[in-house]
Amino acid sequence: MSGLNDGATNADVTNDSVSVADADMPLYAAMGMTFMQFPAVTTLPQCNAEVIVSGVPFDMATSGRSGARFGPQGVRQASVNLVWEGARWPWTFALDDHLKVADAGNVTFKHGEPQTLVDNLEAHISHILDAGKSALTFGGDHFITLPILRAYAKKHGPVALIHFDAHTDTYSGGSKYDHGTIFHHAVQEGLVDTEHSLQIGIRTAYTLENHPFEVLDAAWVNDLGPAATLERIKQRVGDKKAYVSFDIDGLDPAFAPGTGTPVVAGISIDCALKVIRGLQGLNLIGMDVVEVAPAYDHAEITSLAGATLALEYLYVLAANKMA
Numbered sequence: 001m002s003g004l005n006d007g008a009t010n011a012d013v014t015n016d017s018v019s020v021a022d023a024d025m026p027l028y029a030a031m032g033m034t035f036m037q038f039p040a041v042t043t044l045p046q047c048n049a050e051v052i053v054s055g056v057p058f059d060m061a062t063s064g065r066s067g068a069r070f071g072p073q074g075v076r077q078a079s080v081n082l083v084w085e086g087a088r089w090p091w092t093f094a095l096d097d098h099l100k101v102a103d104a105g106n107v108t109f110k111h112g113e114p115q116t117l118v119d120n121l122e123a124h125i126s127h128i129l130d131a132g133k134s135a136l137t138f139g140g141d142h143f144i145t146l147p148i149l150r151a152y153a154k155k156h157g158p159v160a161l162i163h164f165d166a167h168t169d170t171y172s173g174g175s176k177y178d179h180g181t182i183f184h185h186a187v188q189e190g191l192v193d194t195e196h197s198l199q200i201g202i203r204t205a206y207t208l209e210n211h212p213f214e215v216l217d218a219a220w221v222n223d224l225g226p227a228a229t230l231e232r233i234k235q236r237v238g239d240k241k242a243y244v245s246f247d248i249d250g251l252d253p254a255f256a257p258g259t260g261t262p263v264v265a266g267i268s269i270d271c272a273l274k275v276i277r278g279l280q281g282l283n284l285i286g287m288d289v290v291e292v293a294p295a296y297d298h299a300e301i302t303s304l305a306g307a308t309l310a311l312e313y314l315y316v317l318a319a320n321k322m323a
């Protein structure tokens with residue numbers, strides 16, 4: 001063990017996955033544990049995992065309360081509660097028997113230079129996709145979905161988007177690094193196949209005229225329930241390649257208080273899990289869970305919800321493979 005004054009610096013300390021204190025790495029970027037205790041990986045093309053988990057500890061695009069940079073670690077920490085169950089209820093098989101998943105740690109960037117996050121994240125996701133794998137990514141604020149979608153569109157063409165959120169994130173004020181404008185830019189850049197995309201759980205103002213997405217607002221979902229919601233999703237998405245973006249503030253603050261811009265009267269975690277579980281049979285190619293901000297959380301409610309939604313998605317991928 002190095003003493004304090006022997007010339008060693010933190011930059012010399014490494015573990016299997018990341019350099020703990022790379023000069024360009026923001027504080028808190030180092031990974032403490034993996035999601036669901038999946039193996040940690042560094043060399044993506046050589047690893048045999050089919051799904052690569054990544055964290056993006058970035059919240060410089062947040063308009064409200066910051067703190068989503070701690071989301072990846074919050075979700076990974078809460079996932080410990082889910083590891084013991086060999087076959088997650090109500091699934092009848094163990095995930096590990098049917099889907100190989102690994103955790104690649106956190107995407108890093110240069111502090112104060114948001115464009116380096118944009119570049120590094122798109123390159124990282126492209127690296128995963130070019131290796132024939134798919135991505136499950138934990139934010140970070142919702143801005144991270146834009147570079148991810150750029151990588152996905154480059155590989156797969158415009159994707160059908162299944163977007164859970166309290167906000168449409170289609171605001172067009174022109175701001176570039178902004179978690180409220182990402183789907184405006186994604187549409188402008190042709191990353192999303194809007195004819196086959198939906199936004200679910202919306203309960204804040206947006207421009208109704210020429211809105212590019214079908215919206216299932218929170219009141220509609222709460223009144224009609226998960227079965228009707230799934231019917232609309234399946235009809236809209238069809239057999240298109242579909243990407244799921246889950247802003248945790250789509251859930252009601254009772255189920256997800258730990259987030260930057262909470263809005264009351266959202267959907268329940270029970271409803272959201274039933275909807276994710278019901279996506280079985282769709283051509284799912286990726287997912288992110290964003291806006292978990294553990295500093296505003298209580299008893300890991302929000303982190304656990306995020307971890308559980310992501311795990312449910314992995315079971316759906318496994319079930320799709322088995323079908």
Ligand SMILES: [Mn+2]
Nearest residue numbers: 142165169247
């Ligand atoms: Mn959002």
